[in-house]
Amino acid sequence: MTDYWLSKLFFDLQHDAQLVADYRADMAAVIDRYRIKPEVRRALLDDDVAALSPLVNAYLLRFYFQVRGMPQDEFMARLHAMNAPVAPAEPAKAGHG
């Protein structure tokens, strides 16, 4: 589901070098200029690719993590990890005694 304000932040960063500089200096302060939901704010501060990915256009996502300075290989690895099957939970071990 597209998150408009997250998308707007990414779009603005693509167009405004001063905003990029501000963002690099103080991410939280810039995020607070937008109507970003708390869980999305957390994902931004954590560079959580998997949490942000479903919320924005994929091209904007790529651009954003370039702004964040994430190497392309790492960005791709984080995206690819979203395809990894979730390991089944280990069965509970029987207790002794």
Added chain:
Amino acid sequence: MAKLVGIFAASHGPIIARDWETMPRDHRARLTAAFDEIGRRLRACEPDLLVVVSPDHWVNFFINNLPAICIGIGDEHDGPPEPFMKKVYPHAVLKGHAAFGRHLLQTALDNDFDPTLSHRLTLDHGTCIPLWRSGVDPELPLVPILVNDLEAPMPSIRRCFAWGRLVRRAIDSYPEPLRVAVLGTGGLSHSIGETTMGWIDESFDHACIDAFARGEERQLDAFLTEQLDRTGNGAHEIRDWVIAHAAAGSTGFELIDYFPSPATLVGAGFASWQAPAS
């Protein structure tokens, strides 16, 4: 009357500009040869203007105002804004062709199409990488057509065929003796910013090329409509090839080169279509 004198298509990708000097030598050589051939053929047809059909990579439009199709009808357009493009293609202003742009827009409106218009577009790497690498004269006037290839819902493939036929109708009905070429940019398969990023779907690309070569519109429409959502998101730019294809009359496709290019993340495709006989 104006005349369609050349129809071309070429891939693009920011890495082609950003990492041109450092990419593997074999990739660079093959890209160079393909772009050079596009440029050679384009110059040989001596166009007076170039209609460039490209996506907009969030440069002119955002999701608060996102046209399916926008026609640039200004006398000038702004060159690429990306820092990596400014280094290799330092043209702050590119010439437009307002008279043909307006004629194309009016032809569209007269035929029940509803494009948006712009008197000044910013032409990003999608438009400018093929111009740069093909050595297109930066003074050649451009009429940009920006297609929403990036954000669903996008124009149907059927509608892109109709747009291509409309571009042709506008060329054929323009009253001045202009020589007009068409260049579609983008594709073939690639995957950007999604969980399959880096995937180049060669089977899609080869099937796509075969379908263009056969030319038959209904088969190509059915193939793309079915397959586009099953491959990487970058393949949606094939809409720009479809518009070029239909402008050519959906015939005369010739593949110049195709190769999967992991260094640039794209299935790199280059093609031309036979121009209609005089």
